[in-house]
Amino acid sequence: MNVYDCIVIGGGAAGSAAALTLGRARRNIVIFDDATNRNRVTQESHGYLTRDGITPSEFREIGLKELQAYPSITICNDKVIEVKQDNQNHLFEVSTGQHRYTTETLLLATGIQEEFPLEAIKEYYGKSLFSCPYCDGWEMRDLPLAVIAEDQAFAHHLAKLVFNWSKDLVVFTNGFELSEDVRNDLDRNHIQAYTTKIKRLHGKVGILEHIELEDGTMVARQGGFVIPKFYRSNDLAQQLRCTFDESGAIVTDGTGHTSVEGVYVAGETEKSGPSSLLLAAADGSRAAASINFDLSSKRF
CATH class of the missing domain: 3.50.50.60 (FAD/NAD(P)-binding domain)
Known part of the structure:
Protein backbone atom coordinates (compact mmCIF):
# COMPACT_ATOMS: atom_id res chain seq x y z
CA MET A 1 0.00 0.00 0.00
CA ASN A 2 1.37 3.39 -1.04
CA VAL A 3 1.02 5.80 1.89
CA TYR A 4 1.58 9.47 1.18
CA ASP A 5 3.08 11.87 3.67
CA CYS A 6 0.31 14.36 3.02
CA ILE A 7 -2.69 14.85 0.77
CA VAL A 8 -3.60 18.45 0.02
CA ILE A 9 -7.24 18.93 -0.95
CA GLY A 10 -7.63 22.18 -2.88
CA GLY A 11 -5.29 23.73 -5.44
CA GLY A 12 -5.93 27.42 -4.84
CA ALA A 13 -3.38 29.81 -3.38
CA ALA A 14 -3.38 28.12 0.04
CA GLY A 15 -3.19 24.54 -1.23
CA SER A 16 -0.61 25.26 -3.93
CA ALA A 17 1.64 27.19 -1.55
CA ALA A 18 1.41 24.32 0.93
CA ALA A 19 2.22 21.79 -1.77
CA LEU A 20 5.26 23.80 -2.85
CA THR A 21 6.61 23.98 0.71
CA LEU A 22 6.02 20.26 1.26
CA GLY A 23 7.55 19.34 -2.09
CA ARG A 24 10.66 21.31 -1.24
CA ALA A 25 10.74 19.45 2.08
CA ARG A 26 10.96 16.19 0.07
CA ARG A 27 7.52 15.04 1.20
CA ASN A 28 5.62 12.57 -0.95
CA ILE A 29 2.30 14.30 -1.50
CA VAL A 30 -0.81 14.46 -3.70
CA ILE A 31 -2.63 17.71 -4.36
CA PHE A 32 -6.21 17.57 -5.61
CA ASP A 33 -7.64 20.45 -7.62
CA ASP A 34 -10.99 20.35 -9.46
CA ALA A 35 -10.72 23.95 -10.79
CA THR A 36 -13.67 25.31 -8.79
CA ASN A 37 -11.66 28.11 -7.17
CA ARG A 38 -13.86 31.02 -6.13
CA ASN A 39 -11.93 33.66 -8.11
CA ARG A 40 -12.29 31.82 -11.44
CA VAL A 41 -15.12 34.17 -12.50
CA THR A 42 -13.07 37.35 -12.22
CA GLN A 43 -11.03 38.86 -15.03
CA GLU A 44 -8.00 39.81 -12.94
CA SER A 45 -6.57 39.10 -9.49
CA HIS A 46 -5.00 41.96 -7.59
CA GLY A 47 -2.91 42.60 -4.50
CA TYR A 48 -0.43 39.73 -4.90
CA LEU A 49 3.01 41.30 -5.19
CA THR A 50 4.71 40.41 -8.53
CA ARG A 51 1.41 39.02 -9.82
CA ASP A 52 -0.85 42.10 -9.68
CA GLY A 53 -3.46 41.96 -12.46
CA ILE A 54 -2.88 38.31 -13.34
CA THR A 55 -5.84 36.25 -14.50
CA PRO A 56 -6.90 33.44 -12.16
CA SER A 57 -6.29 30.85 -14.86
CA GLU A 58 -2.75 32.10 -15.47
CA PHE A 59 -2.05 32.19 -11.72
CA ARG A 60 -3.18 28.57 -11.49
CA GLU A 61 -1.13 27.49 -14.51
CA ILE A 62 2.05 29.10 -13.19
CA GLY A 63 1.53 27.47 -9.79
CA LEU A 64 0.95 24.02 -11.22
CA LYS A 65 3.99 24.35 -13.50
CA GLU A 66 6.16 25.22 -10.51
CA LEU A 67 4.84 22.20 -8.58
CA GLN A 68 5.68 19.88 -11.47
CA ALA A 69 9.37 20.61 -10.93
CA TYR A 70 9.26 18.52 -7.75
CA PRO A 71 9.13 14.74 -8.37
CA SER A 72 7.51 13.95 -5.02
CA ILE A 73 4.39 16.02 -5.88
CA THR A 74 1.52 14.34 -7.71
CA ILE A 75 -1.18 16.62 -9.14
CA CYS A 76 -4.69 15.19 -9.57
CA ASN A 77 -7.41 17.17 -11.34
CA ASP A 78 -10.18 15.35 -9.54
CA LYS A 79 -12.78 15.98 -6.86
CA VAL A 80 -12.48 14.41 -3.43
CA ILE A 81 -15.89 13.24 -2.26
CA GLU A 82 -15.06 11.38 0.94
CA VAL A 83 -12.40 11.23 3.63
CA LYS A 84 -12.16 8.61 6.37
CA GLN A 85 -9.91 8.20 9.36
CA ASP A 86 -8.32 4.83 10.08
CA ASN A 87 -7.80 5.16 13.82
CA GLN A 88 -6.16 1.76 14.13
CA ASN A 89 -3.33 2.62 11.70
CA HIS A 90 -3.40 6.39 12.30
CA LEU A 91 -3.95 7.01 8.59
CA PHE A 92 -6.55 8.70 6.40
CA GLU A 93 -8.31 7.37 3.31
CA VAL A 94 -9.27 9.82 0.57
CA SER A 95 -11.75 8.82 -2.13
CA THR A 96 -12.62 10.44 -5.46
CA GLY A 97 -15.27 7.83 -6.21
CA GLN A 98 -13.08 5.95 -8.66
CA HIS A 99 -9.79 5.95 -6.79
CA ARG A 100 -8.68 5.75 -3.16
CA TYR A 101 -5.54 7.16 -1.61
CA THR A 102 -3.98 6.65 1.81
CA THR A 103 -2.07 9.34 3.66
CA GLU A 104 -0.48 10.06 7.00
CA THR A 105 -1.71 13.68 7.12
CA LEU A 106 -4.39 15.78 5.44
CA LEU A 107 -4.52 19.47 4.58
CA LEU A 108 -7.96 20.92 3.82
CA ALA A 109 -7.69 23.96 1.54
CA THR A 110 -10.86 23.70 -0.53
CA GLY A 111 -11.88 27.32 0.02
CA ILE A 112 -15.43 28.64 0.01
CA GLN A 113 -18.14 29.69 -2.45
CA GLU A 114 -20.52 32.65 -2.60
CA GLU A 115 -24.28 32.87 -2.30
CA PHE A 116 -25.75 36.16 -3.52
CA ILE A 227 -21.93 41.40 0.31
CA PRO A 228 -22.46 37.70 -0.44
CA LYS A 229 -22.90 34.90 2.04
CA PHE A 230 -20.02 32.46 2.08
CA TYR A 231 -20.21 28.72 2.60
CA ARG A 232 -18.03 25.63 2.29
CA SER A 233 -18.98 23.63 -0.76
CA ASN A 234 -18.12 20.30 0.88
CA ASP A 235 -18.40 18.62 4.27
CA LEU A 236 -14.93 17.12 4.50
CA ALA A 237 -14.18 18.82 7.82
CA GLN A 238 -17.47 17.46 9.19
CA GLN A 239 -16.64 13.98 7.93
CA LEU A 240 -13.39 14.15 9.88
CA ARG A 241 -15.21 15.48 12.95
CA CYS A 242 -13.18 18.65 13.25
CA THR A 243 -14.30 21.07 15.94
CA PHE A 244 -16.09 24.26 14.84
CA ASP A 245 -16.66 27.46 16.80
CA GLU A 246 -19.97 29.33 17.10
CA SER A 247 -19.37 31.24 13.86
CA GLY A 248 -18.77 28.06 11.87
CA ALA A 249 -15.00 28.51 11.65
CA ILE A 250 -12.82 25.43 12.09
CA VAL A 251 -11.01 25.63 15.41
CA THR A 252 -7.22 25.69 14.97
CA ASP A 253 -4.17 26.60 17.02
CA GLY A 254 -3.18 29.36 14.60
CA THR A 255 -0.59 27.23 12.78
CA GLY A 256 -2.95 24.99 10.82
CA HIS A 257 -3.57 22.22 13.37
CA THR A 258 -7.22 21.25 13.83
CA SER A 259 -8.73 19.36 16.76
CA VAL A 260 -8.11 16.10 14.87
CA GLU A 261 -4.53 14.91 14.97
CA GLY A 262 -3.08 14.71 11.47
CA VAL A 263 -5.69 17.05 9.94
CA TYR A 264 -4.68 20.60 9.05
CA VAL A 265 -6.48 23.50 7.43
CA ALA A 266 -5.43 26.61 5.51
CA GLY A 267 -6.92 29.59 3.70
CA GLU A 268 -10.60 30.38 3.42
CA THR A 269 -11.55 26.85 4.45
CA GLU A 270 -10.59 27.58 8.04
CA LYS A 271 -12.83 30.57 8.78
CA SER A 272 -15.39 30.11 5.99
CA GLY A 273 -14.77 33.73 5.04
CA PRO A 274 -13.01 35.55 2.18
CA SER A 275 -9.26 36.02 2.01
CA SER A 276 -6.82 37.57 -0.45
CA LEU A 277 -4.52 35.39 -2.54
CA LEU A 278 -1.54 36.70 -0.61
CA LEU A 279 -2.96 35.86 2.81
CA ALA A 280 -4.25 32.47 1.64
CA ALA A 281 -0.80 31.58 0.27
CA ALA A 282 0.78 32.60 3.57
CA ASP A 283 -1.71 30.37 5.42
CA GLY A 284 -0.79 27.46 3.17
CA SER A 285 2.94 27.91 3.73
CA ARG A 286 2.45 28.13 7.50
CA ALA A 287 0.30 25.00 7.63
CA ALA A 288 2.80 23.10 5.47
CA ALA A 289 5.59 24.03 7.87
CA SER A 290 3.52 22.61 10.72
CA ILE A 291 2.91 19.40 8.78
CA ASN A 292 6.57 18.98 7.91
CA PHE A 293 7.72 19.63 11.48
CA ASP A 294 5.21 17.15 12.88
CA LEU A 295 6.29 14.48 10.41
CA SER A 296 9.96 15.20 11.13
CA SER A 297 9.44 14.98 14.88
CA LYS A 298 7.49 11.74 14.55
CA ARG A 299 10.23 10.06 12.54
CA PHE A 300 13.28 11.50 14.31
Missing part, protein backbone atom coordinates in the same frame (compact mmCIF):
# COMPACT_ATOMS: atom_id res chain seq x y z
CA PRO A 117 -28.78 38.16 -2.31
CA LEU A 118 -29.93 38.28 -5.95
CA GLU A 119 -29.45 35.47 -8.47
CA ALA A 120 -28.90 38.06 -11.21
CA ILE A 121 -25.69 39.22 -9.56
CA LYS A 122 -23.92 36.11 -10.91
CA GLU A 123 -24.17 37.59 -14.43
CA TYR A 124 -22.15 40.64 -13.35
CA TYR A 125 -19.94 39.17 -10.65
CA GLY A 126 -16.26 39.39 -11.49
CA LYS A 127 -16.90 41.86 -14.31
CA SER A 128 -18.57 44.93 -12.79
CA LEU A 129 -19.81 43.72 -9.39
CA PHE A 130 -17.29 42.53 -6.82
CA SER A 131 -17.05 41.66 -3.13
CA CYS A 132 -13.62 43.08 -2.21
CA PRO A 133 -12.76 46.78 -2.62
CA TYR A 134 -9.09 46.05 -1.96
CA CYS A 135 -9.06 43.64 -4.88
CA ASP A 136 -11.08 45.68 -7.39
CA GLY A 137 -11.63 49.18 -6.00
CA TRP A 138 -8.78 50.72 -8.00
CA GLU A 139 -10.28 49.58 -11.30
CA MET A 140 -13.70 51.00 -10.27
CA ARG A 141 -12.38 54.31 -8.95
CA ASP A 142 -14.51 57.44 -9.53
CA LEU A 143 -17.27 55.49 -11.30
CA PRO A 144 -20.95 55.65 -10.27
CA LEU A 145 -21.01 52.67 -7.91
CA ALA A 146 -23.53 50.64 -5.92
CA VAL A 147 -23.21 48.92 -2.58
CA ILE A 148 -25.66 46.00 -2.34
CA ALA A 149 -25.99 44.53 1.15
CA GLU A 150 -28.95 43.03 3.01
CA ASP A 151 -27.46 43.68 6.44
CA GLN A 152 -27.24 47.15 7.98
CA ALA A 153 -23.81 46.65 9.56
CA PHE A 154 -22.34 45.26 6.35
CA ALA A 155 -23.95 48.00 4.23
CA HIS A 156 -22.54 50.69 6.52
CA HIS A 157 -19.10 49.09 6.66
CA LEU A 158 -18.84 48.53 2.91
CA ALA A 159 -20.08 52.06 2.13
CA LYS A 160 -17.30 53.49 4.29
CA LEU A 161 -14.71 51.46 2.41
CA VAL A 162 -15.97 51.99 -1.14
CA PHE A 163 -16.36 55.74 -0.51
CA ASN A 164 -12.56 55.86 -0.51
CA TRP A 165 -12.52 54.85 -4.19
CA SER A 166 -15.62 56.69 -5.42
CA LYS A 167 -17.70 59.50 -3.96
CA ASP A 168 -20.50 58.72 -6.45
CA LEU A 169 -22.03 55.99 -4.32
CA VAL A 170 -25.55 54.61 -3.75
CA VAL A 171 -26.52 51.98 -1.15
CA PHE A 172 -29.16 49.32 -1.88
CA THR A 173 -30.47 47.11 0.94
CA ASN A 174 -32.95 45.06 -1.13
CA GLY A 175 -35.84 45.53 1.27
CA PHE A 176 -34.07 45.95 4.61
CA GLU A 177 -34.47 49.16 6.59
CA LEU A 178 -31.64 51.30 7.91
CA SER A 179 -31.49 52.95 11.31
CA GLU A 180 -31.69 56.71 11.63
CA ASP A 181 -28.05 56.86 12.73
CA VAL A 182 -26.84 54.98 9.65
CA ARG A 183 -29.02 57.06 7.34
CA ASN A 184 -27.69 60.26 8.91
CA ASP A 185 -24.14 59.01 8.43
CA LEU A 186 -24.81 58.26 4.76
CA ASP A 187 -26.63 61.57 4.23
CA ARG A 188 -23.73 63.49 5.76
CA ASN A 189 -21.51 62.04 3.02
CA HIS A 190 -24.15 62.61 0.31
CA ILE A 191 -24.71 58.87 -0.16
CA GLN A 192 -28.26 58.01 -1.18
CA ALA A 193 -29.80 54.81 0.20
CA TYR A 194 -32.66 52.77 -1.27
CA THR A 195 -34.39 50.21 0.94
CA THR A 196 -36.94 49.13 -1.69
CA LYS A 197 -36.44 45.63 -3.05
CA ILE A 198 -34.43 45.28 -6.24
CA LYS A 199 -36.45 44.01 -9.19
CA ARG A 200 -33.84 43.65 -11.91
CA LEU A 201 -30.28 44.48 -12.91
CA HIS A 202 -29.75 45.93 -16.37
CA GLY A 203 -26.54 45.76 -18.36
CA LYS A 204 -24.67 44.06 -21.18
CA VAL A 205 -22.09 41.24 -21.15
CA GLY A 206 -21.64 41.55 -17.41
CA ILE A 207 -21.27 45.34 -17.29
CA LEU A 208 -23.90 46.94 -15.05
CA GLU A 209 -25.86 49.92 -16.40
CA HIS A 210 -28.96 50.35 -14.21
CA ILE A 211 -30.52 48.93 -11.05
CA GLU A 212 -34.32 48.73 -11.23
CA LEU A 213 -36.34 48.73 -8.00
CA GLU A 214 -39.77 47.18 -7.50
CA ASP A 215 -41.40 50.62 -7.34
CA GLY A 216 -40.12 51.37 -10.86
CA THR A 217 -37.17 53.53 -9.83
CA MET A 218 -34.18 53.18 -12.17
CA VAL A 219 -30.75 54.09 -10.80
CA ALA A 220 -27.84 54.39 -13.20
CA ARG A 221 -24.72 52.58 -11.92
CA GLN A 222 -21.64 51.31 -13.73
CA GLY A 223 -20.60 48.74 -11.16
CA GLY A 224 -20.24 48.21 -7.46
CA PHE A 225 -19.70 45.90 -4.54
CA VAL A 226 -21.93 43.29 -2.97
Whole structure:
Protein backbone atom coordinates (compact mmCIF):
# COMPACT_ATOMS: atom_id res chain seq x y z
CA MET A 1 0.00 0.00 0.00
CA ASN A 2 1.37 3.39 -1.04
CA VAL A 3 1.02 5.80 1.89
CA TYR A 4 1.58 9.47 1.18
CA ASP A 5 3.08 11.87 3.67
CA CYS A 6 0.31 14.36 3.02
CA ILE A 7 -2.69 14.85 0.77
CA VAL A 8 -3.60 18.45 0.02
CA ILE A 9 -7.24 18.93 -0.95
CA GLY A 10 -7.63 22.18 -2.88
CA GLY A 11 -5.29 23.73 -5.44
CA GLY A 12 -5.93 27.42 -4.84
CA ALA A 13 -3.38 29.81 -3.38
CA ALA A 14 -3.38 28.12 0.04
CA GLY A 15 -3.19 24.54 -1.23
CA SER A 16 -0.61 25.26 -3.93
CA ALA A 17 1.64 27.19 -1.55
CA ALA A 18 1.41 24.32 0.93
CA ALA A 19 2.22 21.79 -1.77
CA LEU A 20 5.26 23.80 -2.85
CA THR A 21 6.61 23.98 0.71
CA LEU A 22 6.02 20.26 1.26
CA GLY A 23 7.55 19.34 -2.09
CA ARG A 24 10.66 21.31 -1.24
CA ALA A 25 10.74 19.45 2.08
CA ARG A 26 10.96 16.19 0.07
CA ARG A 27 7.52 15.04 1.20
CA ASN A 28 5.62 12.57 -0.95
CA ILE A 29 2.30 14.30 -1.50
CA VAL A 30 -0.81 14.46 -3.70
CA ILE A 31 -2.63 17.71 -4.36
CA PHE A 32 -6.21 17.57 -5.61
CA ASP A 33 -7.64 20.45 -7.62
CA ASP A 34 -10.99 20.35 -9.46
CA ALA A 35 -10.72 23.95 -10.79
CA THR A 36 -13.67 25.31 -8.79
CA ASN A 37 -11.66 28.11 -7.17
CA ARG A 38 -13.86 31.02 -6.13
CA ASN A 39 -11.93 33.66 -8.11
CA ARG A 40 -12.29 31.82 -11.44
CA VAL A 41 -15.12 34.17 -12.50
CA THR A 42 -13.07 37.35 -12.22
CA GLN A 43 -11.03 38.86 -15.03
CA GLU A 44 -8.00 39.81 -12.94
CA SER A 45 -6.57 39.10 -9.49
CA HIS A 46 -5.00 41.96 -7.59
CA GLY A 47 -2.91 42.60 -4.50
CA TYR A 48 -0.43 39.73 -4.90
CA LEU A 49 3.01 41.30 -5.19
CA THR A 50 4.71 40.41 -8.53
CA ARG A 51 1.41 39.02 -9.82
CA ASP A 52 -0.85 42.10 -9.68
CA GLY A 53 -3.46 41.96 -12.46
CA ILE A 54 -2.88 38.31 -13.34
CA THR A 55 -5.84 36.25 -14.50
CA PRO A 56 -6.90 33.44 -12.16
CA SER A 57 -6.29 30.85 -14.86
CA GLU A 58 -2.75 32.10 -15.47
CA PHE A 59 -2.05 32.19 -11.72
CA ARG A 60 -3.18 28.57 -11.49
CA GLU A 61 -1.13 27.49 -14.51
CA ILE A 62 2.05 29.10 -13.19
CA GLY A 63 1.53 27.47 -9.79
CA LEU A 64 0.95 24.02 -11.22
CA LYS A 65 3.99 24.35 -13.50
CA GLU A 66 6.16 25.22 -10.51
CA LEU A 67 4.84 22.20 -8.58
CA GLN A 68 5.68 19.88 -11.47
CA ALA A 69 9.37 20.61 -10.93
CA TYR A 70 9.26 18.52 -7.75
CA PRO A 71 9.13 14.74 -8.37
CA SER A 72 7.51 13.95 -5.02
CA ILE A 73 4.39 16.02 -5.88
CA THR A 74 1.52 14.34 -7.71
CA ILE A 75 -1.18 16.62 -9.14
CA CYS A 76 -4.69 15.19 -9.57
CA ASN A 77 -7.41 17.17 -11.34
CA ASP A 78 -10.18 15.35 -9.54
CA LYS A 79 -12.78 15.98 -6.86
CA VAL A 80 -12.48 14.41 -3.43
CA ILE A 81 -15.89 13.24 -2.26
CA GLU A 82 -15.06 11.38 0.94
CA VAL A 83 -12.40 11.23 3.63
CA LYS A 84 -12.16 8.61 6.37
CA GLN A 85 -9.91 8.20 9.36
CA ASP A 86 -8.32 4.83 10.08
CA ASN A 87 -7.80 5.16 13.82
CA GLN A 88 -6.16 1.76 14.13
CA ASN A 89 -3.33 2.62 11.70
CA HIS A 90 -3.40 6.39 12.30
CA LEU A 91 -3.95 7.01 8.59
CA PHE A 92 -6.55 8.70 6.40
CA GLU A 93 -8.31 7.37 3.31
CA VAL A 94 -9.27 9.82 0.57
CA SER A 95 -11.75 8.82 -2.13
CA THR A 96 -12.62 10.44 -5.46
CA GLY A 97 -15.27 7.83 -6.21
CA GLN A 98 -13.08 5.95 -8.66
CA HIS A 99 -9.79 5.95 -6.79
CA ARG A 100 -8.68 5.75 -3.16
CA TYR A 101 -5.54 7.16 -1.61
CA THR A 102 -3.98 6.65 1.81
CA THR A 103 -2.07 9.34 3.66
CA GLU A 104 -0.48 10.06 7.00
CA THR A 105 -1.71 13.68 7.12
CA LEU A 106 -4.39 15.78 5.44
CA LEU A 107 -4.52 19.47 4.58
CA LEU A 108 -7.96 20.92 3.82
CA ALA A 109 -7.69 23.96 1.54
CA THR A 110 -10.86 23.70 -0.53
CA GLY A 111 -11.88 27.32 0.02
CA ILE A 112 -15.43 28.64 0.01
CA GLN A 113 -18.14 29.69 -2.45
CA GLU A 114 -20.52 32.65 -2.60
CA GLU A 115 -24.28 32.87 -2.30
CA PHE A 116 -25.75 36.16 -3.52
CA PRO A 117 -28.78 38.16 -2.31
CA LEU A 118 -29.93 38.28 -5.95
CA GLU A 119 -29.45 35.47 -8.47
CA ALA A 120 -28.90 38.06 -11.21
CA ILE A 121 -25.69 39.22 -9.56
CA LYS A 122 -23.92 36.11 -10.91
CA GLU A 123 -24.17 37.59 -14.43
CA TYR A 124 -22.15 40.64 -13.35
CA TYR A 125 -19.94 39.17 -10.65
CA GLY A 126 -16.26 39.39 -11.49
CA LYS A 127 -16.90 41.86 -14.31
CA SER A 128 -18.57 44.93 -12.79
CA LEU A 129 -19.81 43.72 -9.39
CA PHE A 130 -17.29 42.53 -6.82
CA SER A 131 -17.05 41.66 -3.13
CA CYS A 132 -13.62 43.08 -2.21
CA PRO A 133 -12.76 46.78 -2.62
CA TYR A 134 -9.09 46.05 -1.96
CA CYS A 135 -9.06 43.64 -4.88
CA ASP A 136 -11.08 45.68 -7.39
CA GLY A 137 -11.63 49.18 -6.00
CA TRP A 138 -8.78 50.72 -8.00
CA GLU A 139 -10.28 49.58 -11.30
CA MET A 140 -13.70 51.00 -10.27
CA ARG A 141 -12.38 54.31 -8.95
CA ASP A 142 -14.51 57.44 -9.53
CA LEU A 143 -17.27 55.49 -11.30
CA PRO A 144 -20.95 55.65 -10.27
CA LEU A 145 -21.01 52.67 -7.91
CA ALA A 146 -23.53 50.64 -5.92
CA VAL A 147 -23.21 48.92 -2.58
CA ILE A 148 -25.66 46.00 -2.34
CA ALA A 149 -25.99 44.53 1.15
CA GLU A 150 -28.95 43.03 3.01
CA ASP A 151 -27.46 43.68 6.44
CA GLN A 152 -27.24 47.15 7.98
CA ALA A 153 -23.81 46.65 9.56
CA PHE A 154 -22.34 45.26 6.35
CA ALA A 155 -23.95 48.00 4.23
CA HIS A 156 -22.54 50.69 6.52
CA HIS A 157 -19.10 49.09 6.66
CA LEU A 158 -18.84 48.53 2.91
CA ALA A 159 -20.08 52.06 2.13
CA LYS A 160 -17.30 53.49 4.29
CA LEU A 161 -14.71 51.46 2.41
CA VAL A 162 -15.97 51.99 -1.14
CA PHE A 163 -16.36 55.74 -0.51
CA ASN A 164 -12.56 55.86 -0.51
CA TRP A 165 -12.52 54.85 -4.19
CA SER A 166 -15.62 56.69 -5.42
CA LYS A 167 -17.70 59.50 -3.96
CA ASP A 168 -20.50 58.72 -6.45
CA LEU A 169 -22.03 55.99 -4.32
CA VAL A 170 -25.55 54.61 -3.75
CA VAL A 171 -26.52 51.98 -1.15
CA PHE A 172 -29.16 49.32 -1.88
CA THR A 173 -30.47 47.11 0.94
CA ASN A 174 -32.95 45.06 -1.13
CA GLY A 175 -35.84 45.53 1.27
CA PHE A 176 -34.07 45.95 4.61
CA GLU A 177 -34.47 49.16 6.59
CA LEU A 178 -31.64 51.30 7.91
CA SER A 179 -31.49 52.95 11.31
CA GLU A 180 -31.69 56.71 11.63
CA ASP A 181 -28.05 56.86 12.73
CA VAL A 182 -26.84 54.98 9.65
CA ARG A 183 -29.02 57.06 7.34
CA ASN A 184 -27.69 60.26 8.91
CA ASP A 185 -24.14 59.01 8.43
CA LEU A 186 -24.81 58.26 4.76
CA ASP A 187 -26.63 61.57 4.23
CA ARG A 188 -23.73 63.49 5.76
CA ASN A 189 -21.51 62.04 3.02
CA HIS A 190 -24.15 62.61 0.31
CA ILE A 191 -24.71 58.87 -0.16
CA GLN A 192 -28.26 58.01 -1.18
CA ALA A 193 -29.80 54.81 0.20
CA TYR A 194 -32.66 52.77 -1.27
CA THR A 195 -34.39 50.21 0.94
CA THR A 196 -36.94 49.13 -1.69
CA LYS A 197 -36.44 45.63 -3.05
CA ILE A 198 -34.43 45.28 -6.24
CA LYS A 199 -36.45 44.01 -9.19
CA ARG A 200 -33.84 43.65 -11.91
CA LEU A 201 -30.28 44.48 -12.91
CA HIS A 202 -29.75 45.93 -16.37
CA GLY A 203 -26.54 45.76 -18.36
CA LYS A 204 -24.67 44.06 -21.18
CA VAL A 205 -22.09 41.24 -21.15
CA GLY A 206 -21.64 41.55 -17.41
CA ILE A 207 -21.27 45.34 -17.29
CA LEU A 208 -23.90 46.94 -15.05
CA GLU A 209 -25.86 49.92 -16.40
CA HIS A 210 -28.96 50.35 -14.21
CA ILE A 211 -30.52 48.93 -11.05
CA GLU A 212 -34.32 48.73 -11.23
CA LEU A 213 -36.34 48.73 -8.00
CA GLU A 214 -39.77 47.18 -7.50
CA ASP A 215 -41.40 50.62 -7.34
CA GLY A 216 -40.12 51.37 -10.86
CA THR A 217 -37.17 53.53 -9.83
CA MET A 218 -34.18 53.18 -12.17
CA VAL A 219 -30.75 54.09 -10.80
CA ALA A 220 -27.84 54.39 -13.20
CA ARG A 221 -24.72 52.58 -11.92
CA GLN A 222 -21.64 51.31 -13.73
CA GLY A 223 -20.60 48.74 -11.16
CA GLY A 224 -20.24 48.21 -7.46
CA PHE A 225 -19.70 45.90 -4.54
CA VAL A 226 -21.93 43.29 -2.97
CA ILE A 227 -21.93 41.40 0.31
CA PRO A 228 -22.46 37.70 -0.44
CA LYS A 229 -22.90 34.90 2.04
CA PHE A 230 -20.02 32.46 2.08
CA TYR A 231 -20.21 28.72 2.60
CA ARG A 232 -18.03 25.63 2.29
CA SER A 233 -18.98 23.63 -0.76
CA ASN A 234 -18.12 20.30 0.88
CA ASP A 235 -18.40 18.62 4.27
CA LEU A 236 -14.93 17.12 4.50
CA ALA A 237 -14.18 18.82 7.82
CA GLN A 238 -17.47 17.46 9.19
CA GLN A 239 -16.64 13.98 7.93
CA LEU A 240 -13.39 14.15 9.88
CA ARG A 241 -15.21 15.48 12.95
CA CYS A 242 -13.18 18.65 13.25
CA THR A 243 -14.30 21.07 15.94
CA PHE A 244 -16.09 24.26 14.84
CA ASP A 245 -16.66 27.46 16.80
CA GLU A 246 -19.97 29.33 17.10
CA SER A 247 -19.37 31.24 13.86
CA GLY A 248 -18.77 28.06 11.87
CA ALA A 249 -15.00 28.51 11.65
CA ILE A 250 -12.82 25.43 12.09
CA VAL A 251 -11.01 25.63 15.41
CA THR A 252 -7.22 25.69 14.97
CA ASP A 253 -4.17 26.60 17.02
CA GLY A 254 -3.18 29.36 14.60
CA THR A 255 -0.59 27.23 12.78
CA GLY A 256 -2.95 24.99 10.82
CA HIS A 257 -3.57 22.22 13.37
CA THR A 258 -7.22 21.25 13.83
CA SER A 259 -8.73 19.36 16.76
CA VAL A 260 -8.11 16.10 14.87
CA GLU A 261 -4.53 14.91 14.97
CA GLY A 262 -3.08 14.71 11.47
CA VAL A 263 -5.69 17.05 9.94
CA TYR A 264 -4.68 20.60 9.05
CA VAL A 265 -6.48 23.50 7.43
CA ALA A 266 -5.43 26.61 5.51
CA GLY A 267 -6.92 29.59 3.70
CA GLU A 268 -10.60 30.38 3.42
CA THR A 269 -11.55 26.85 4.45
CA GLU A 270 -10.59 27.58 8.04
CA LYS A 271 -12.83 30.57 8.78
CA SER A 272 -15.39 30.11 5.99
CA GLY A 273 -14.77 33.73 5.04
CA PRO A 274 -13.01 35.55 2.18
CA SER A 275 -9.26 36.02 2.01
CA SER A 276 -6.82 37.57 -0.45
CA LEU A 277 -4.52 35.39 -2.54
CA LEU A 278 -1.54 36.70 -0.61
CA LEU A 279 -2.96 35.86 2.81
CA ALA A 280 -4.25 32.47 1.64
CA ALA A 281 -0.80 31.58 0.27
CA ALA A 282 0.78 32.60 3.57
CA ASP A 283 -1.71 30.37 5.42
CA GLY A 284 -0.79 27.46 3.17
CA SER A 285 2.94 27.91 3.73
CA ARG A 286 2.45 28.13 7.50
CA ALA A 287 0.30 25.00 7.63
CA ALA A 288 2.80 23.10 5.47
CA ALA A 289 5.59 24.03 7.87
CA SER A 290 3.52 22.61 10.72
CA ILE A 291 2.91 19.40 8.78
CA ASN A 292 6.57 18.98 7.91
CA PHE A 293 7.72 19.63 11.48
CA ASP A 294 5.21 17.15 12.88
CA LEU A 295 6.29 14.48 10.41
CA SER A 296 9.96 15.20 11.13
CA SER A 297 9.44 14.98 14.88
CA LYS A 298 7.49 11.74 14.55
CA ARG A 299 10.23 10.06 12.54
CA PHE A 300 13.28 11.50 14.31
